[in-house]
Amino acid sequence: MNINKICILGAGTLGSRVALQSAISGYQVSVYDIHQKSLDFSLKTMEKILRQLEKAGELSEEEGKMALKRITFTMNPLEAVEDADFINESVTENPELKKKVWKQFGEIAPERTIFTTNTSYLLPSMFAKDSGRPAKFCAFHFHDVFYSRIVDIMPHPGTDPDLIPLLEVLGRKLNQVPVLVKKENPGYIFNTMLMALIGAAGKLKTRDVAEIEDIDKSWMVNFHMPMGPFGILDSIGLETAWHVTHNMPDAASQAFAKLLKTYIDQGKLGEKTGEGFYKYPNPSYRDPNFAK
Structure with missing residues (x-):
């Protein structure tokens, strides 16, 4: 499938970086959070990163402005997932909170949407069932994004194997180096x-x-x-x-x-x-x- 719109759940430090890199890579992006303060902080974080990238000569000022235009910040879950092909979740490392989030978005996201979690230490099998579509659920874990460019692909036993090559391609399009974790392991590699x-x-x-x-x-x-x-x-x-x-x-x-x-x-x-x-x-x- 073609991925055109990426939805980021959680406007924290890592979620903001993943969202910005996605926009720089040409994707339409929505950033969702339950706090407006977090969304405001996310925008400021992105603007700071863009200044650093421009100063380093890795991105022009115009390219940075165009990237920001591709990003929508919202507290409305329905707006966040509208036309979303791909979701990457970066909410707090709390199992019960993540289950609640995936149950909510599993019910409202388009049927085609691929679900991924950016959890640092928890396992995708802990939330796959809650999402309502375990075959389309996988861990897709970023590091710094701009400096440490590894993205971990870690399926759970019920992940559709056809999802793996698609995530590898997406990882490269996001200027990351994909690595496959063959079986679930807390902490990835x-x-x-x-x-x-x-x-x-x-x-x-x-x-x-x-x-x-x-x-x-x-x-x-x-x-x-x-x-x-x-x-x-x-x-x-x-x-x-x-x-x-x-x-x-x-x-x-x-x-x-x-x-x-x-x-x-x-x-x-x-x-x-x-x-x-x-x-x-x-x-x-x-x-x-x-x-x-």
């Missing part, structure tokens, strides 16, 4: 590896082995990386990391979730709020002298 790093960093901090900056320095200097695990957490969003860790049963994950919650309760969600483990827009790890 990269996040499984990343959580091992983040989990180890969390243990070092919660067990008072070392301070945050020293943990990051050790990783950055040894592997010649621009940021360490706590800088990475700031870019991901501390609330996203909390939703993952607090659902894990082991004591180390629970201790780390408790630490993350202290930041979240203060409104320190990471780079998007101006402060997490570091302060932005000029975190100390970006100082040339930080790793010396």
Whole structure:
């Protein structure tokens, strides 16, 4: 089938990036959220990214303006799914909330619409039945979109195999590198590896082995990386990391979730709020002298 209109459910950090890349790639896009504040923030996020892309010479100002014209922001679910060929959901990592969302949109989306979830750690089989069309349901998980250009395709046992090549083509059209996760795995491929790093960093901090900056320095200097695990957490969003860790049963994950919650309760969600483990827009790890 031809995909012409893409609907994004959830106007958060990642949903906004997926929506913008879809529009840059020439698709008509609708962005849905239940909060107008989130939709306003989404537009500001997109405008900021476009300025960065223009400054880097990757996109002209006119191309950026045309991309924004392809995007509709709405709090109306019926308007969001009107003529939608493809849905990608990026709502909060809460299983019950996601089930509710998929039940709602499964009832109102066009029959042809393909359903995909952008969940970071949950499994598509948890929501496929709620959507009402499990054969057309698959995980289609993005990372940063503009810098980290992997998109994970992870079917559940009931996904129609014919959906996979279609998603591979779409991934490439969205300027991503598609990778296939052959069977369901919490965290896909990269996040499984990343959580091992983040989990180890969390243990070092919660067990008072070392301070945050020293943990990051050790990783950055040894592997010649621009940021360490706590800088990475700031870019991901501390609330996203909390939703993952607090659902894990082991004591180390629970201790780390408790630490993350202290930041979240203060409104320190990471780079998007101006402060997490570091302060932005000029975190100390970006100082040339930080790793010396």
